[in-house]
Amino acid sequence: VHGLNEEQLAAKQVEIIDIASAETDYWSYAIGSSSFDFSKFKSTKSGRGPLLDGWQDNYRPVMTAYKLVTIDAPYWGFGYRLEQALLAGERALFIESHRNCFGWIDEWFGLTMQQIRELEQQGDCLLNEKISKPVLLTDAADCEQRFTHSSERQVQQVVHT
Numbered sequence: 001v002h003g004l005n006e007e008q009l010a011a012k013q014v015e016i017i018d019i020a021s022a023e024t025d026y027w028s029y030a031i032g033s034s035s036f037d038f039s040k041f042k043s044t045k046s047g048r049g050p051l052l053d054g055w056q057d058n059y060r061p062v063m064t065a066y067k068l069v070t071i072d073a074p075y076w077g078f079g080y081r082l083e084q085a086l087l088a089g090e091r092a093l094f095i096e097s098h099r100n101c102f103g104w105i106d107e108w109f110g111l112t113m114q115q116i117r118e119l120e121q122q123g124d125c126l127l128n129e130k131i132s133k134p135v136l137l138t139d140a141a142d143c144e145q146r147f148t149h150s151s152e153r154q155v156q157q158v159v160h161t
Contacts, residue, residue, distance in 0.1 A: 015091060026088075027092030031089070031096050
């Protein structure tokens, strides 16, 4: 899937991620952990769930995601430990994001690709606004709307200060 050469294929490690597992480690606390109990969760829109022991053998479809993480920390003495710690963090991040994806299934199940793209754009705009980064404007209407709202905020801020 990732076009790896023979040496890279020999070195790869495959991780199976069980989103229903309640297992936690240091990274679960550092990244955050959702409060979903998938042994009791059932989607009203898709009918999927609950995820009980052995759910991966009993449910179809089961999502397969190919994610490639490469970490090389060539520091003598602690490089291997650093690599393992970073890989554990990535694994926890993947588990949490996939848990959230399934836990929020009723919010996105049945949406069209266009609706999903619009939600992504809204999320990008909100995030960029929170961290005060420039926003990529895609068309004239988007530009007009963005600058109209930002100039109104600036006027309100000037009045209130």
